[in-house]
Amino acid sequence: MLKRPEFITRVLLVLxxxxxxxxxxxxxxxxxxxxxxxxxxxISASTPENGGFQPASFTVEAGETLTLRFTSMDVTHGVAIGxxxxxxxxxxxxxxxxxxxxxxxxxxxYTFYCNTWCSINHWxxxxxxxxxxxxxxxxxxxxxxxxxxxxxAADGVDIDATTHNGSMNMDTTAMLPxxxxxxxxxAIAVNLVIxxxxxxQAWRRSHTPMQGIALLLSYNANAxxxxxxxxxxxxxVVEGSAETRTTTAQFYAQNCASCHGETGGGxxxxxxxxxxxxxxxxxxxxxxxxxxxxxxxxxRRGGMGTDMPNFGTLITPExxxxxxxxxxxxSLETDxxxxxxx
Amino acid sequence: xxxxxxxxxxxxxxxFAMLLIAVWFIQLPASAASTAHTLxxxxxxFEFTPGRxxxxxxxxxxxxxxxxxxxxxxYLDGYGIEQRVEPGISQxxxxxxxxxxxxxxxxxxxxxxxxxxxIGELVxxxxxxxxxxxxxxGVSLIGSLVYLSFGAKxx
Numbered sequence: 001m002l003k004r005p006e007f008i009t010r011v012l013l014v015l016x017x018x019x020x021x022x023x024x025x026x027x028x029x030x031x032x033x034x035x036x037x038x039x040x041x042x043i044s045a046s047t048p049e050n051g052g053f054q055p056a057s058f059t060v061e062a063g064e065t066l067t068l069r070f071t072s073m074d075v076t077h078g079v080a081i082g083x084x085x086x087x088x089x090x091x092x093x094x095x096x097x098x099x100x101x102x103x104x105x106x107x108x109x110y111t112f113y114c115n116t117w118c119s120i121n122h123w124x125x126x127x128x129x130x131x132x133x134x135x136x137x138x139x140x141x142x143x144x145x146x147x148x149x150x151x152x153a154a155d156g157v158d159i160d161a162t163t164h165n166g167s168m169n170m171d172t173t174a175m176l177p178x179x180x181x182x183x184x185x186x187a188i189a190v191n192l193v194i195x196x197x198x199x200x201q202a203w204r205r206s207h208t209p210m211q212g213i214a215l216l217l218s219y220n221a222n223a224x225x226x227x228x229x230x231x232x233x234x235x236x237v238v239e240g241s242a243e244t245r246t247t248t249a250q251f252y253a254q255n256c257a258s259c260h261g262e263t264g265g266g267x268x269x270x271x272x273x274x275x276x277x278x279x280x281x282x283x284x285x286x287x288x289x290x291x292x293x294x295x296x297x298x299x300r301r302g303g304m305g306t307d308m309p310n311f312g313t314l315i316t317p318e319x320x321x322x323x324x325x326x327x328x329x330x331s332l333e334t335d336x337x338x339x340x341x342x
Numbered sequence: 343x344x345x346x347x348x349x350x351x352x353x354x355x356x357x358f359a360m361l362l363i364a365v366w367f368i369q370l371p372a373s374a375a376s377t378a379h380t381l382x383x384x385x386x387x388f389e390f391t392p393g394r395x396x397x398x399x400x401x402x403x404x405x406x407x408x409x410x411x412x413x414x415x416x417y418l419d420g421y422g423i424e425q426r427v428e429p430g431i432s433q434x435x436x437x438x439x440x441x442x443x444x445x446x447x448x449x450x451x452x453x454x455x456x457x458x459x460x461i462g463e464l465v466x467x468x469x470x471x472x473x474x475x476x477x478x479x480g481v482s483l484i485g486s487l488v489y490l491s492f493g494a495k496x497x
Contacts (some may be wrong), residue, residue: 075453076413076428091413091428094452117429118412257430268430269410 048121062133078116107133123309163289185234205292264330276306281330376400385414390462404436415450442468
């Protein structure tokens with residue numbers, strides 16, 4: 001038979017050792033999620049060789065309000081969620097927390113990805129959010145074929161070819177003695193006969209600027225090569241708002257510059273470590289031999305063994321086109337890079 | 343007594359003249375008029391390149407900061423300059439090196455295990471004309487010796 005003080009001591013001991021942790025854990029994992037209407041998912045970010053995002057995939061319900069809390073475990077990471085959500089949490093320093101509360105309206109697959117260079121495997125650092133709609137289980141969209149890439153495949157265009165000028169028999173180096181200027185081109189274009197093809201966005205996207213120069217030459221036989229190149233440069237970059245260009249320039253700096261270089265010189269700090277040397281957008285002789293839809297396809301599909309990652313699951317087709325529009329400006333005269341037409 | 347400690351008068355006179363010439367010809371530090379320095383400072387785990395650079399006091403320094411693997415920061419002790427640098431997005435800072443001394447620059451964003459050891463050194467050389475002052479000291483020293491030797495002769 002226990003004495004009374006001894007009995008009380010034992011009860012207190014059991015309460016402290018078992019009751020206190022049970023209380024705290026119970027609050028954290030049972031009571032708090034129950035009281036909170038929004039589900040919170042904690043995601044820790046490490047470099048891909050140390051595990052990447054954890055968890056790297058989860059399933060949520062369409063219409064469910066969700067809070068995502070990101071923290072970094074080693075170096076500074078960045079988090080953006082796409083495609084089409086426009087969520088960029090910016091960089092997350094080790095030990096800091098950034099969170100976002102969001103609701104997915106429709107079933108589908110979304111990707112959260114690191115957008116600050118964090119390791120040589122940085123581009124592998126992605127996570128998947130699968131949004132299900134339990135009321136309409138069939139609403140989950142099937143993998144959609146990108147119409148632009150499908151059209152290229154149907155036409156037998158080799159996305160990986162280094163030039164797309166086709167059968168044009170031209171001395172391209174003579175065509176482009178230096179960097180074209182869209183600013184000069186805007187003034188020159190007024191005095192030229194512009195064929196309807198060149199005014200058609202769809203035509204421009206499926207032809208190289210070099211082909212544009214050849215076409216323009218056939219209508220304006222007396223114009224100089226430099227003038228034609230400038231006019232074509234103007235026609236190729238004329239679209240897009242300044243705001244889109246600023247957003248796209250930032251996207252380029254965060255996601256492309258590490259390999260392709262800040263100004264498109266193909267000389268980013270990671271350029272020496274990729275399987276294939278990143279192309280230089282600042283070289284007009286390369287870029288003016290590329291088709292817009294091929295650049296689009298390359299960005300969305302990735303480089304297939306070149307270490308160029310695919311961005312098709314991260315950004316929308318519209319954002320990809322904006323990026324292609326931005327790439328043209330990198331081959332122009334230095335001061336026109338971000339402003340495009342000026 | 344005193345005379346025996348001193349070198350011959352001719353030797354003294356020669357040294358005196360040479361030092362005077364030295365004082366006259368030793369240049370003041372070249373950058374008494376401030377110069378502008380422009381350099382690129384690259385940061386990677388866990389080093390700065392260059393890890394040390396020298397300027398003269400009063401110079402204007404413009405640094406293009408680049409990060410070559412992860413996000414780093416540049417913090418300059420003494421001057422209190424801080425700049426965060428993301429890879430692929432270079433940043434430019436400029437300041438006037440108005441304080442002389444050695445100043446550490448260190449990484450300001452936790453960048454990995456050896457982050458605390460990622461440091462570099464900025465040396466701001468003073469414009470004080472050290473060698474000229476030394477020569478002048480020599481002139482006055484010999485001068486006083488000569489004076490003393492005259493005194494010894496008279497007594």
